[in-house]
Amino acid sequence: MTENNLQTCTCLSIKQTAKLLKRNNNFIILTHSSPDGDTLGSGFALFYALKMLNKKVAVLCPDTIPEKYRYFVSNTDMVSESGAYVVAVDVADKALLGCYEEKFGDRVDLCIDHHISNTKYAKNLLLDSDASAACEVIYELLLCMHIKINDIIAKALYTGISTDTGCFKYQNVTAKTHKIAAKLYEYNIKADEINRIMFDTKSRQFLELERLVLDTAEYHFNDKCMVLTVTSEMLEKTGCSGNELEKIAVMSRSVEGVICGVSIKQTDADTFKVSLRTYPPLNASDIGSKLGGGGHKAAAGATVKGDLNSVKEKILQVIKEVMEQSNDGTTADK
């Protein structure tokens, strides 16, 4: 989170946004750091659309774009920073611009987003917090701009929607999400191949890590809480990178009866990154903030220092407190 901006942020309608984009000619599109399918899908769908209108467009991503998105990623233009119209897509806070925060953080002309937590750091904001993905917003915007959607735009948009909804699995899906997906299926998007890459493929290293992590499984509080641990040694041994670790967090909440999944990842000798995944009545952000971190209702995190045992002890103590305060009604006996 950044401090409040002194500049005011104007909330725009889709129509106003479409006009603004048509009026400008040189664009820099910024994605968030640790790029996912939604920020990249939004960025490149908008890139291809603006190219159709003969604009000059650069897409800048603070981190390397993972190989798996190559089916819709392309080289973009070189655009001079001075005078460029800067658009951030799916970027809720300027801190998420990573290495581009310093240069662009205070000069984003337009942010297109779906996060209700958007910090309004941009001059103009097109925000639809009911949209499952920023790509839903971009889809509506392209329609309003009378852009003729093609296969590659459809692939980019579908990727964003599919990845941000866990392939239409999560609570953020609405009738509109499925209606847009139906429209995108009219193009040659090969959705099954996209989904196979995004959801059904893991590296052999990750499978090996999974095996090691499963050995660490601990259950607490009448088996309502599961704790998984990833040590530096495991990461070294398997050669697994951080990219796949989100899946360990998901794993921690996947067992029947578990409403609090905890995964503890060692990042340094005495530093552990804690990921929390909860189901109602537990609120992950209550736990995260008590640990000095933060997050959302169902997913939160924090960084905790100490040796593994004391870190675990601390986390479990906080979970116990939050469980007792929640409407759960059951005692959180360890």
Add this chain to the structure above:
Amino acid sequence: MTENNLQTCTCLSIKQTAKLLKRNNNFIILTHSSPDGDTLGSGFALFYALKMLNKKVAVLCPDTIPEKYRYFVSNTDMVSESGAYVVAVDVADKALLGCYEEKFGDRVDLCIDHHISNTKYAKNLLLDSDASAACEVIYELLLCMHIKINDIIAKALYTGISTDTGCFKYQNVTAKTHKIAAKLYEYNIKADEINRIMFDTKSRQFLELERLVLDTAEYHFNDKCMVLTVTSEMLEKTGCSGNELEKIAVMSRSVEGVICGVSIKQTDADTFKVSLRTYPPLNASDIGSKLGGGGHKAAAGATVKGDLNSVKEKILQVIKEVMEQSNDGTTADK
């Protein structure tokens, strides 16, 4: 597969099927054995619809209905067999009627299905092989019958569509699938809860089995083939039942680069059930049939006798042959 029936099977349109259902008053609806979301969703959606028309309807399932479907399953009527109109839903072959095959196999009045492999064992058949799920067909049928869909019907139909498509992930999804999902979202279906139960929940026993099975992982043919083994001992130790074993088959194909996933499950001292999951250019049914079984392009199976080592040897030999015959172009060096 059963031998061809002497009786002829009449293929019906949705309109003809709607008329036929309206004309009858006492129904027995049959689901297939080892019931899944689609056969149950179809059966109960049709049950609730026919009840609205004041019909007497029994739903018969050859096996126990898993607890997880309880949110749309209900008690049904007692219907006398004689004179009842018998409808099979999502049942491609009468052999899949399990314990009801003997009684009803040759007297199914109407089959509603989406399997292109349907053996036309019923007197009348409503078949849409482009539908991702039988529930898609039932949805169209209910519309045609002017049934006022309600929450529980919508839940049943959504469950069938979601489970048969891997939550909109697989190749069988079409624009129509998403259009129907969008319509079902107009009801209070709590799709995220349904998907959580169907896709994101595993038993603690299964997690333990997963750990044991991962220890057996073997890679062959330049890592294009992965073999996982489930022994009787593992099943006994973990207390896992057959229901969750489909997931092991899926696991066997989930590793990057693997185009042939093999899972071998011991069913007896010297009997092994082999599940094959492939990606193009490999065809699972080519492998399955050479092993004395069968299946589809991407999923097939067979039962192989012998000790574990000789069974593995046999399977790998067949895979090698099929790989060499396929358009893969690479040699299948072990």
